[in-house]
Amino acid sequence: MGLALRLYENLTEAPDDATRFRLIVETIDALEQQWPRAGDVALRSDVRESELRIQKEIAELRAEVKRDIAALRAEVQKDIANVHATIERTKVDLLKWIVPLMLGQVAALAALVKLL
Template sequence: MTQPASVIDLYDSLLAAEDERARARIIAGAFERLEDRYPELKDLATASGVRESELRLQKEIEQVRADLSKEIEKVRTELIREIEKLRADTSKEIAFGNQKILRWTTGLLFAQLAAIIAVIFGVGLM
């Protein structure tokens, strides 16, 4: 049995077929030739397939967004904790520095006072 070359030949072959089995074979052969001629038809997307993929991608995007939001919040919390720790450490260092300055200033004031008293009472270099 020869395979039809065009749609008209396919129609004529189907009309001339002796029984349903022969017609089914002609139709199957036509599909096989179509698939051989256009192999990309097997990979052709349908509207429902595209919609299903779109919904799946939207769901994945939402999941990634949710995961990213959690990660951002976690990093934000860690940063706030680190900033607070740095503030506390800086405050301690400033307080320590202020104490050192106060000690030096107090010591210098006493030394200056002693020098002034020494000058006033004539104790000193002469």
């Protein structure tokens, strides 16, 4: 049951004015207990100050994220360069083996053709 309805019922059942006044005072006291204290309510200036602080933190986090992304990008580019270098070395190594093998195959085929 709500506070207003309970007050109404208590006032209609109260035997005299003194009891009614006491009930009204108790109800007002109960309402005051539910209201926020003056220090608990954020003022417009408090909200603006918090907003500015949050905006500053967001800007700092953005800068930090950009630095992290730049560092990761540089690291990835270095890794890519290393992979390219490895591929080039592997390519040269393969050519070192494939060319002589191919020449050997040609010579072996030529020898087989002479035998036939």
